[in-house]
Amino acid sequence: MSHGHNDPFDLDAMIKLRRDLHAHPELGFEEERTSQIVAAELEAAGIEVHRGMGKTGVVGTLRVGDGSRSIALRADMDALAMPELGDVPYKSGTANTMHACGHDGHTVMLLAAARHLARTRAFFGTVHFIFQPAEEGRGGAKAMLDDGFLDRFPIDTVYGLHNMPGLATDEMAVVVGPQLASSDSWEVTFHGVGTHGAKPHLGRDAMTAAAHFLTAIHTIVARIVDPLQPAVVSACAITGGDFRALNVIPDDVRIGGTARAYTPQVRDQLEAEIGTLAQGIATTFGIRASYEFKRRIPPVVNAAGPTSVALKAAEAATGRPVVTDFPPSTAGDDFAEFGNRVPGCYVWLGNGPAVVGALHHNSRYDFNDAAIETGARFWTAVVEEELR
Ligand SMILES: [Zn+2]
Ligand SMILES: [Zn+2]
Structure with a gap:
């Protein structure tokens, strides 16, 4: 993938923001500060912003031309109720609250792509950037749907992404069929x-x-x-x-x-x-x-159409073969609430080496900032591929 200039995603600023979110984690439906920052960044990029979807959720809408197709890209924003025991300089400043699943990184990657797409506008149609609250068992996706998400933002397909220790930060896994259990x-x-x-x-x-x-x-x-x-x-x-x-x-x-x-x-x-x-x-x-x-x-089950789009986007984003036989996880993700209603695809992006004692939901886990560029490239490529 080639860009007109060297740093199309403002990586220094995005890494700084990721660490700021990491230092200020918020639990599900309490993401007041995080969603304020997200909404302000989207607005500054000229993107239409809808606040308060599912209490603390934010949706950014970007339209180009009069294309009738509409897609949604979803990131989650919440942290977990657990102490952070690692030694990073941007360690959580909130007692018993920690970004131990990398949702700080998910938020920033989607934001980086949204800002970039608002500048380049190399697609025809509508993208809704979903910044979902309360993924960790508190029902954030359901809350957004109960607030009429699909009525207000009709979409043809939906995409989700989660970081995965054990894959390199320029490596992705995209697999058709079941991904996560009910x-x-x-x-x-x-x-x-x-x-x-x-x-x-x-x-x-x-x-x-x-x-x-x-x-x-x-x-x-x-x-x-x-x-x-x-x-x-x-x-x-x-x-x-x-x-x-x-x-x-x-x-x-x-x-x-x-x-x-x-x-x-x-x-x-x-x-x-x-x-x-x-x-x-x-x-x-x-x-x-x-x-x-x-x-x-519900289970997360990747549909064939969006999965082939995500596969092409992942190839473009990483420049290397995409893992297509990654095993399903017994964990769950309420991305399924969206993916159950419209065809969807949920992909994995590497977080670097899997270190025992620093995996998801461990008190020494940290999102790997080296993945931000790959994630932002992937989201951009999904939009440009789906909304040609
Ligand atoms: Zn989690
Ligand atoms: Zn997670």
């Missing part, structure tokens, strides 16, 4: 009839039903889901009875856990099967079960 939670309560521990025949034992359920639940992945489809069902919490009353069989036993899948079909299957199993076991023991499955984040 992340849902479930709860089952067995409602029996409590009784004296010495007289089980006078009640209906929820405890024994719960025990059967806990062993049987692993047959869902082993015996029902297609063996070629990854899935996880884990029980992670259980309550019932009281250790100060070991002669009492309780009325109720409550069990909760997580369910993960990489396709909407398997996700539906897990939701249905956990409930079926709970009801069946309750019936066997002559009791009742209540069941709740809470859909939190």
Whole structure:
């Protein structure tokens, strides 16, 4: 990729800004300072700015010509509630708050591309730059959609990017199909009839039903889901009875856990099967079960069209072969809320060597500023490729 001048992305300023954001991290839906800076930078570049989307989210809109196509590029802005233990000079100045996932870098890379595109305008159509709040489990993408994002900004495709330790800072991975798992939670309560521990025949034992359920639940992945489809069902919490009353069989036993899948079909299957199993076991023991499955984040599944655009853009941005067989991650990203509604592609950009003890969500993690140029080039190339 060639540019008219040597530093089209103002890298010195962008690195300074990235470190400033790193020093001033903000938790999900509290990104007041960050979104002020983002909005001011977009405005200074002559980009139309929409504040307060999903509380602290910002959308920048750039139109060139009368092209009818419209795309969105999404960055996340939030930090995590954890202490920073590394020794960088721009270390977090806020107690128990840290950019441990690199969203400071994501914000700056998209901003660098937006400023550049506002100057060069080498495309026809509309780009919406999404600066999303609260990616880390607080529902920022959903909040933007609930605020009418898709009505206000109709889009044909959407793109997301995350840094990835283990790939070089001029290396990217773009893979069609499932990228990140769905992340849902479930709860089952067995409602029996409590009784004296010495007289089980006078009640209906929820405890024994719960025990059967806990062993049987692993047959869902082993015996029902297609063996070629990854899935996880884990029980992670259980309550019932009281250790100060070991002669009492309780009325109720409550069990909760997580369910993960990489396709909407398997996700539906897990939701249905956990409930079926709970009801069946309750019936066997002559009791009742209540069941709740809470859909939190859908899987991120890259669509073919946008993935081929992202692949070309990644080649142009890095000048080297793009990794196309990068394995899916068991983590989740609420980019899926956008990608579930319009065709999307979520890509990985290298963060340099993977250092054990400094990976994502570790107190010594840091975004690698050497990746800013690659990321900004990638975003620019996506726009120029999609909106020719
Ligand atoms: Zn994270
Ligand atoms: Zn992240």
